[in-house]
Each structure stands twice: as structure tokens, then as C-alpha cells.
Amino acid sequence: MSSDTTTLEVSQEVAEYFKSDNVFQEIMHLQGKAFRDVPGRKTIQVQLGEHSYFIKQHFGVGWGEIFKNLLTLKLPILGASTEKKAIQKLDSIGIATTPLVAFGEQGCNPANLQSFIITKDLGDIISLEDLCTSWKTSPPSAVFKRKLIIAVAQLARTLHINGLNHRDFYLCHLCLDADALSNNQIKLYLIDLHRMLIHKKPAIQDNMKDIAALYFSSIGMGFTARDYLRFKHYYSQDFESVNNSFWQNVMSRANRLYAKFHSDKFQQRLAVEKAALKK
Secondary structure, three states: OEOOOEEEEEOHHHHOOOOOOOHHHHHHOOOOEEEEEEOOEEEEEEEEOOEEEEEEEEOOOHHHHHHHHHHOOOOOOOOOHHHHHHHHHHHHHOOOOOOEEEEEEEOOOOOOOEEEEEEEOOOOEEEHHHHHOOOOOOOOOHHHHHHHHHHHHHHHHHHHHOOEEOOOOOHHHEEEEHHHHHOOOOOEEEOOOOOOEEOOOOOHHHHHHHHHHHHHHHOOOOOOHHHHHHHHHHHHOOOOOOOHHHHHHHHHHHHHHHHHHOOHHHHHHHHHHHHHHHO
16 A cells, blocks of 8 residues: 555555554564664564564765765665665566565655565575685585585576666575575575665676675685685676676675785674664
8 A cells, every 4th residue: 555655555464563554654664583784774574473584774965975875976875775776676587585565655856755674584694705614614515515606696697687676786696495405405596675776787897796795795605716716617608798807806896805804894794784783
């Protein structure tokens, strides 16, 4: 249902749990286990009936954030609608992600726009960051590693050839279904889509940035030169915009990301964010 300033889309799966006269505000004020709490945005886990869900609540970014983005030629992310559209687009191209069960948006002023998105908990999953962190000293079987690299490369290629860019394309946002993994099968999910861009056609520069982020997050995980060549081969298949210059730019950007991440300034900011979640 919607009005001039409010849009509310709640699936039958969770509608029974929200019975107040103002469902939008009820959901915006829900409390749960915090997974991320930064200015203007909060991610919590809640239990509705017998199932677990994640709610991302957006409280408005403010004009300062909007102007900062525009001055650097970036589109500001105003709320949950970006992730809603991203989930729907991924569903349409066959990339598994968190199932959408509710969305709401309220307001006309872009600086004060409030919104939320509710997605179903994927259950027992493991991020590739956690999976691969011990591979340098305890490598997996060659067969499994090969299958996983091909699966990640094909997911990245499908994403980019359809004009999508994750913009936080790190190993931690690629997850494996644990049940499938126990049966030696690979089922990948792409999560955390709140910054995703959707283009009408592939965007070479944004694709490069995504792959650079993925490469940066894999440094030190025990991947070999042959592993990276395998990824390149499957990612590049029938992708005319991918050439030697593309890969040179990937390496250069990944190295800059690595230097930035290990800087004292970035590590201090990271420590502050982690401490805030423990309060």
C-alpha cells in the first residue's frame, strides 16, 4: 500500500507480525541484535515467529552526505530502495541472494528519507573470507579450489555483463551454503547489496573496481598465480571489454586498497566501528 509520502510492501510471510496502525514506524523502531550501526543506517537481526530475518533501517543521510557524494561525482545512496532493486535484479539473472520479504519508504526530502528492507536469514552460511583464511597453511583439495574459483568468476562475469556493480565486492560478501558445502557442492550467495549500481550496459571502470576489491580481499589467503589465471580465464570469456589494460588497472587499484586498509588511520576507524557494535 502507498500514499503520497509512504510506500509499504510487506509479504504475506511476515505481514501477520505487524498489526499496529502505523506498520512503517513499527518496523523502523524494531530492536534486535545489531550487526552494523553507523550514522544514518542500522542492520539488526530479529526473530519473527520461527524464522530469523535481517532488517536494514535507513534514517536519512543528510544534505552534507548528499553534497559530498555529488561533489565527487558519485550518486548518493539515499535508502533501502537501492538494495530492493538490486535483489530483484539478481533474482532475474539467477544470482542467489537474501530473499526480500518487506520494503518501506517514507518522505519526500531526499536528505531525511526514511526506509527499511527486511530479508530472510539465509541460515547456515560461511563467507569466503572465513572459509579461505586458513588456506595459506591448510589448503583445500585442488579440485574444490578449482570449482570454487570458477564459480566465483562466473558469478562476477554474470553480474558485470548484466550491468551490475556491487561496489563492496569483497570475499566477505560472497557466502557458501553450509549444507551444500557438506555435500561437496557449491552454492554461492551475494550479500550486502545496499550500494549496488545498475547500469543499462556493462560499465568497464566500475567492473574494474569490483574485481580489484575482490583481488585485494584475497591477498594473503593462499591463492597462487595459477589460481588467479584461472579466475581471469573464466571471468573474461566472451567479455570484449576485458583486456590487458583492465587487469593492470585491477592490480594497481588492489595494491592501493591494500595500503589504505593497513594504514593506521583506517585501522583506528575500524576499531571504533567494532567497539560500537559491542556496546
